[in-house]
Amino acid sequence: MRFMGAPSKYPEELKDRATRLTVEARRDPSARVGAIARIADQLGIHPEALRTWVRQAEVDGGDRPGSTTDDAKRIAADEREVRELKRDSEILKTASAYFAAAELSTAN
Numbered sequence: 001m002r003f004m005g006a007p008s009k010y011p012e013e014l015k016d017r018a019t020r021l022t023v024e025a026r027r028d029p030s031a032r033v034g035a036i037a038r039i040a041d042q043l044g045i046h047p048e049a050l051r052t053w054v055r056q057a058e059v060d061g062g063d064r065p066g067s068t069t070d071d072a073k074r075i076a077a078d079e080r081e082v083r084e085l086k087r088d089s090e091i092l093k094t095a096s097a098y099f100a101a102a103e104l105s106t107a108n
Contacts, residue, residue: 010045018043019053023061026054 008015018039025035036054040047058064067075 010049014043014045015053018045018050019057022050022054023057 010018021043022035022039025031025039036051037047039045040050055064055066056069059066060068060070
C-alpha cells in the first residue's frame with residue numbers, strides 16, 4: 001500500500017520560479033536582506049514555504065550541507081523495500097513453520 005502526501009498548495013511552476021528568483025536575489029548583496037519575505041509577498045507565498053524551498057535548492061545545488069532531493073527519494077525507496085522484504089520474510093517464516101508442523105503431524 002502506498003500513501004501519498006497532501007497535495008501541494010502551490011503549483012510546481014510557481015515553486016520553481018519563486019525559488020529561482022530568491023536564489024538569484026540572495027546572490028546580490030544589495031538585494032539579499034529580506035529577499036525571502038519580499039519575494040514571498042510579491043508572489044503570494046507563505047515566507048516559510050519559500051524559505052524551505054530555497055534551503056532545499058541550496059542543498060541540491062551543493063551550496064548547503066544536507067540530503068539532496070534525489071538522496072531523500074532513494075532513501076525512501078530503500079526503506080520501503082526493506083519494509084516489504086521484512087514482511088515477506090515473516091510470511092515465509094510463518095509458512096515454513098506451518099509446513100514443518102504439518103510434516104511432523106503426518107509423520108506420526
